[in-house]
Amino acid sequence: MPPRRRGASGFRGVRVRPSGRFTAEIRAGGFRLTLGTYNTPEEAARAYDAAAWRFRRPGHDMNFPDVESLEEAEFLAPPPCLVHDEDRRRHRQVQRRIAIAERDEQLMRQWRAQSPDAFFANLRAQRRSNRRHRRAVAAFELENPNTTWTENDPRWDDIWTETTSDDE
Numbered sequence: 136m137p138p139r140r141r142g143a144s145g146f147r148g149v150r151v152r153p154s155g156r157f158t159a160e161i162r163a164g165g166f167r168l169t170l171g172t173y174n175t176p177e178e179a180a181r182a183y184d185a186a187a188w189r190f191r192r193p194g195h196d197m198n199f200p201d202v203e204s205l206e207e208a209e210f211l212a213p214p215p216c217l218v219h220d221e222d223r224r225r226h227r228q229v230q231r232r233i234a235i236a237e238r239d240e241q242l243m244r245q246w247r248a249q250s251p252d253a254f255f256a257n258l259r260a261q262r263r264s265n266r267r268h269r270r271a272v273a274a275f276e277l278e279n280p281n282t283t284w285t286e287n288d289p290r291w292d293d294i295w296t297e298t299t300s301d302d303e
Contacts, residue, residue: 157179160183
């Protein structure tokens with residue numbers, strides 16, 4: 136089966152640089168990670184597929200669906216062109232970020248599988264705690280005669296909403 140074509144470069148996760156070279160990128164956890172710069176779009180697509188395998192993306196997200204394992208994808212993916220020490224440093228940094236993002240996604244999958252209701256309960260509790268903290272700070276500033284807040288500071292809104300809800 137031929138590889139799926141996407142975008143101007145013809146592959147998913149591959150962008151054409153103004154210099155005519157190709158950059159492989161992948162989105163993970165809300166961030167865009169640059170995987171490296173390559174001479175051909177196929178090389179960049181292979182690098183994207185290796186990263187997609189590491190993030191356990193579904194098969195329809197791959198450029199080359201004939202690759203059947205992470206090891207095979209990493210074997211077929213060429214190393215990026217590392218010309219300068221700065222390129223090497225950036226490459227090491229990207230590899231660390233990929234490993235961290237990969238571990239985060241794995242832990243989140245594990246945690247959600249063990250306690251799906253706790254995920255949303257924890258999120259609501261964090262939001263309530265943040266709201267309480269902002270209100271406490273605003274109350275302190277209201278009582279403090281040497282306040283650093285200006286009259287139009289939006290943080291006063293937390294106090295006003297709290298006092299109006301308490302009066303009702």
